[in-house]
Amino acid sequence: AQSVTQLDSQVPVFEEAPVELRCNYSSSVSVYLFWYVQYPNQGLQLLLKYLSGSTLVKGINGFEAEFNKSQTSFHLRKPSVHISDTAEYFCAVWGTSYGKLTFGQGTILTVHP
Amino acid sequence: DAGVIQSPRHEVTEMGQEVTLRCKPISGHDYLFWYRQTMMRGLELLIYFNNNVPIDDSGMPEDRFSAKMPNASFSTLKIQPSEPRDSAVYFCASSLSYLSLDNEQFFGPGTRLTVL
Secondary structure, X not given: OXXXXXXXXXXXXXXXXXXXXXXXXXXXXXXXXXXXXXXXXXXXXXXXXXXXXXXXXXXXXXXEEEEEXXXXXXXXXXXXXXXXXXXXXXXXXXXXXXXXEEEOOOEEEEEXX | OOOOEEEOOEEEEOOOOOEXXXXXXXXXXXXXXXXXXXXXXXXXXXXXXXXXXXXXOOOOOOOOEEEEEEEOOEEEEEXXXXXXXXXXXXXXXXXXXXXXXXXXXXXXXXXXXXXX
């Protein structure tokens, strides 16, 4: 089985501050890892993905994430957030034997001026 | 490409009525996924298809739910009869392949279903 845990359901932060959204996964097989963003009343958009290679992955809008196999984590970071980053963020894992994407419960990031 | 297209965007119906949600995947994508998003349960995979064939429907909540993919460019998710607890946002997604580097899923805008 595979599962994803997003450790924070809500993260408030001030504009231009750094942010980290935490994600831990569990899987007995090799995985691909993803972060998606959902803006209000919209579908999910891919922010970044880890498939193989370098453990530091850079995505759109200045976000990056680091794959840590020993800690089974894939935390999302941004050094300086903007108001427009306010959205819900989903971590997801694709186990290479399971054939499906499993999502975490989501983290609502709210950026305050 | 216009991306994944879903219709209707909003649906309000009364308990007991039949509801049909529609999805057009991105052309050339072999995989199609139906998800449901609720506050209580988050984002859940209901069913997915490969080359129009249902592969895993273990997420379908009960027999009131059914999904079909009659051809590569169209899929439906039907709820009959609908119940208030079915109220949710239903997303369709498609992807190019499976177990490869191209298995990114592209999501549609969703259908917000309200059952009164």
